[in-house]
Amino acid sequence: MSEAQQAEAEGESQNLTLVQAVRDGLYGEMERDDDVLVMGEDVGKNGGVFRATQGLYDEFGDDRVIDTPLAESGIIGTAVGMSAYGLRPVPEIQFLGFIYPGFDQIVSHAARLRTRSRGRYTCPMVIRAPYGGGIRAPEHHSESKEAFFVHEPGLKVAIPSTPYDAKGMLASAIRDPDPVMFLEPKLIYRAFREEVPDESYTVPLGEAAVRREGTDVSVFTWGAMTRPTIEAAEDLAEEGIDTEVVDLRTLSPLDEETILESFKKTGRAAVVHEAPKTGGLAGEITSTIQEEALMYQEAPIERVTGFDTPFPLYALEDYYLPEAARITDGIREAAEF
Numbered sequence: 001m002s003e004a005q006q007a008e009a010e011g012e013s014q015n016l017t018l019v020q021a022v023r024d025g026l027y028g029e030m031e032r033d034d035d036v037l038v039m040g041e042d043v044g045k046n047g048g049v050f051r052a053t054q055g056l057y058d059e060f061g062d063d064r065v066i067d068t069p070l071a072e073s074g075i076i077g078t079a080v081g082m083s084a085y086g087l088r089p090v091p092e093i094q095f096l097g098f099i100y101p102g103f104d105q106i107v108s109h110a111a112r113l114r115t116r117s118r119g120r121y122t123c124p125m126v127i128r129a130p131y132g133g134g135i136r137a138p139e140h141h142s143e144s145k146e147a148f149f150v151h152e153p154g155l156k157v158a159i160p161s162t163p164y165d166a167k168g169m170l171a172s173a174i175r176d177p178d179p180v181m182f183l184e185p186k187l188i189y190r191a192f193r194e195e196v197p198d199e200s201y202t203v204p205l206g207e208a209a210v211r212r213e214g215t216d217v218s219v220f221t222w223g224a225m226t227r228p229t230i231e232a233a234e235d236l237a238e239e240g241i242d243t244e245v246v247d248l249r250t251l252s253p254l255d256e257e258t259i260l261e262s263f264k265k266t267g268r269a270a271v272v273h274e275a276p277k278t279g280g281l282a283g284e285i286t287s288t289i290q291e292e293a294l295m296y297q298e299a300p301i302e303r304v305t306g307f308d309t310p311f312p313l314y315a316l317e318d319y320y321l322p323e324a325a326r327i328t329d330g331i332r333e334a335a336e337f
Helices: 001-008 019-030 057-059 073-083 099-109 110-116 146-150 163-175 224-238 256-266 281-295 316-320 324-337
Strands: 013-016 034-042 065-067 087-091 127-133 156-158 178-185 194-197 209-212 217-221 243-247 250-252 271-276 302-307
Touching: 013 019, 013 057, 019 034, 019 057, 019 163, 019 178, 019 316, 034 073, 034 209, 057 065, 057 324, 065 178, 073 087, 073 099, 099 110, 099 194, 110 316, 127 217, 146 156, 146 178, 146 250, 146 281, 156 163, 163 178, 163 194, 163 209, 163 224, 209 224, 217 224, 217 256, 217 324, 224 243, 224 324, 243 256, 271 324
Parallel strands: 034 065, 034 087, 087 127, 127 178, 156 178, 217 243, 217 271, 271 302
Antiparallel strands: 013 194, 156 250, 209 243
């Protein structure tokens, strides 16, 4: 029984999409803690570009749901100051591809506040940003740049793949004393529904989830790529290839224990992500496996990724994103080596 199924069986719950679960998580944390506030472009009366903050302005007012100018550096910089003061801001960047003007504030200030002050100050803020492709958006709306932030010490990077996780992981992120990049796969914002408890709960950061158990090949993925990976695993089961699918959920810190435990069971692996291949997280995961579990390795580790190009406009979008057929080929390569 999944956590969501268990939630439905044990108490009051709602059948929510992922973006509705994000909104539910924000509402719950703002109700629980008066220091939590939301800020960003159009998050107030408009309810956010994807409606992730819908209704919060009416419930909590304009001193806790703050519409800002179109100025990402200002949004992040202001949130850093608020968190140093003792608040828990949750700034929204409308699309991850717009975050670059705020990048300096994130890596030069938010990520360093604890070490710079030798622990006297922390920076409890959560930067929310929809990311990834698949919705036929124009340029700068579909980037998958999680590797930028994983590379920066002092930042946590979390990516949910289900509505249940979205609410629980967001609560953990908001309660965390240090800055968290909370990247939301907008391709699956409204792709499916899941039972989500009405009551407040947390899903710990830094813990992966095994979405499908298997014995032949381990596949590590996250975000919107989790669903086509499970679909590929089910197709391959009909060929006799038993695939284990591990949803990493948090990319920094990485749950190395679950990765290695799965790999030692199967001896074969593939990593699936939509970001470009070069410098992507698949390389880091592959190196971790080879450093810690080389003697268990039975085949080269396959990388099924986006391409080393800017994210294309919609005519080539389906070709760029790893879909079930490409993922199936990658897993089969690992299994049949």
